[in-house]
Amino acid sequence: MASKGPFFGVNRVGGPIVQLTESLVDPVAQLVSLFGLMVWYGEDQYNYYIILGILLFSLSFPGKSLIQRTLRGTFLDVLLSWAGVVTLLLFFGWATGLYRLFPSQVIVGLLWMTPLLQLAGHLLLRLILPALVAGSHPKRSVIVGCNELGRHLAAEIDRHPLLGIRMLGYFDDRNAERLDVDAQLIKGDFADVAEFARRNAIEIIYLAVPMASQPRIVSLLDSLADTTASVYFVPDVFVTELVQARMDAVGRVPVLAVCDTPFAGLNGMIKRATDIVLSLLILTLIAPLLLLVATMVRLDSPGAVIFKQRRYGLDGKEIIVYKFRSMSVCEDGPLVAQACRGDPRVTRTGAVLRKTSLDELPQFFNVLQGRMSIVGPRPHAVAHNETYRKLIKGYMVRHKVKPGITGWAQVNGYRGETQTLDKMEGRVAFDLEYLRNWSLKLDLYIIFRTVALVFKDAGAY
Known part of the structure; x- marks a missing residue:
């Protein structure tokens, strides 16, 4: 199920020379792509390309250690890393107008050629590094x-x-x-x-x-x-299960963090900024859809359009979560039965909303409020939390972060009802794995996986 991550982050392999070489793979591949295209298309505005080259290098150095990742993991990591760099460059180019200084064929070529060169560099290093390490003194x-x-x-x-x-x-x-x-x-x-x-x-x-x-x-x-x-x-x-384990200090006294949130300091600022930007963008794009769904819910059955339910949020504190009402009842008491296949409480419109996860869309307002995040462990009803915290070791650790609209467990098959204790244990295991291994790239990957799964996942009803 969930595997334990490295104790103090990802260690680079080999000596200093090998580590430096690995950290240069991504930035060098990006610079080769940029200046190769400049030469190919006969561009003579060297100053502009140097500025862009400096931006690329600063955004990608030091490159991540991928030598111990699987081929699939390396491929995904390169694509997500490049997607993050491209997003920042597009924003910078749009804000400054710098993009107008580069021909469209150079920009398009840079978009597809760069990740290919990065992948080639990592695969080549994977072939030659064992020989380098074997030839050195272990x-x-x-x-x-x-x-x-x-x-x-x-x-x-x-x-x-x-x-x-x-x-x-x-x-x-x-x-x-x-x-x-x-x-x-x-x-x-x-x-x-x-x-x-x-x-x-x-x-x-x-x-x-x-x-x-x-x-x-x-x-x-x-x-x-x-x-x-x-x-x-x-x-x-x-x-014990380590969550964001690391060395720290209280004054001059060293302490060892065994269980902590991944969103301390700068990571928390990055996570919050990403949530605000993406939720505003998504809400702007789906505003017509929100009005349509609200109308369908209102016409299908009597009752409120928005269903409000108490859930556990960050640090186990109660929050109010919004959803489009998908049932004929609004249960929020000490005992709440999970929805199951053929549940008579689910309305006709509600069945469609739950199948496609459209009932979760109002939670983007929860994200803007700061109660939730776009990616994180899914919040459970308070009644379910009080039940499972007594049955599953480490269950409450998942509340070290804000709950999410989607999560690592959901894209790994734990979406919808968890009929048995072992299924809930599986969901919690993936939630804890997310806490141990969080990165912005992992969040983007989960979002992409969620979009792909929404319309074909049979796990929700």
Whole structure:
């Protein structure tokens, strides 16, 4: 279901030269496309192209690390990244009139040629990088602590050979017979680490020892002070689901965030600005449709056009959510039955609205109010929240962000009724995965997927 993301963001692989090369793939591909088109069409206004080149480079550097992504993920990431750059360039060009200085064939060529060159660059790097890493000196490492955490770390090192790390073995004070690994991988106990590191030129030592062993850790660190190895402490926090885990500080005291919102600081400003711009644009475009749907709801059955229901919003606080009324009743009490296939409460117009998700359109006004976001975990009725928070571990963590009109769970098959507990658990798992891996590109991808799914998804009724 939902997979745990990297602990402190996406690590780049290889050494500094490899990392620099990877960060230059996208900006260099964009510059090659731009100046290649300039030469091809015989343009001589170099100043304008230099200005545009500087804009492209500043918007795309450093490029994202995609070497460990799947081919499909790389393709989508490149397209979404380029779509974001193009959107900013179009806005800048329209605001300044700079677009008039470039021939239409150059602009069109830039739109389709650039992502192709970016994809080619990433795929080429994927072919040559293993040879570069293999030809370099892999960093020799050991893990202190042959426990579940240590074995998990070793598996991650083995799973990502492009990290350029070679794990030689474990150190543990317990007998090798008690440890769930090959006995040949046990190099000794804690007292042997420093001597082994000096004798075998160990460059990295990972301490996967529980905090309960603090005296042993202090003693071990004292002995390692006589080596040249880099020492990393691996915190034992993988026993729980990490959400936006990162290092932070309170004054000069370091703290470890285990569960936090992805929309702190600048990310929150970006998310809010995107919500306002997109919701205003969408409401302007769909205004005639809103009037049509309101008329259909009014003529089909007696009652209010807009259905208001209490939901849990950011930080679990109650909010009022708007929907076009799709049922003959407006239930908002301690017990609310989810709509199911053939539900007699659903009106004729309501059936169409729910099938196409048109009943959700008034929630763009909730977005403007700041109660909701365009993308986020779908809000459930208060009655459902009170039920499921007692049954599903981590259920309330999904309220670390504003609820959304659409979400990662909805585009992965969890739209509509969740008849069983395991289906609700699946929805919550995808919601938490969204919190762990949020990016603006992921939001855009979910919006595109939602548009594609609305008219063919049989999951809503």
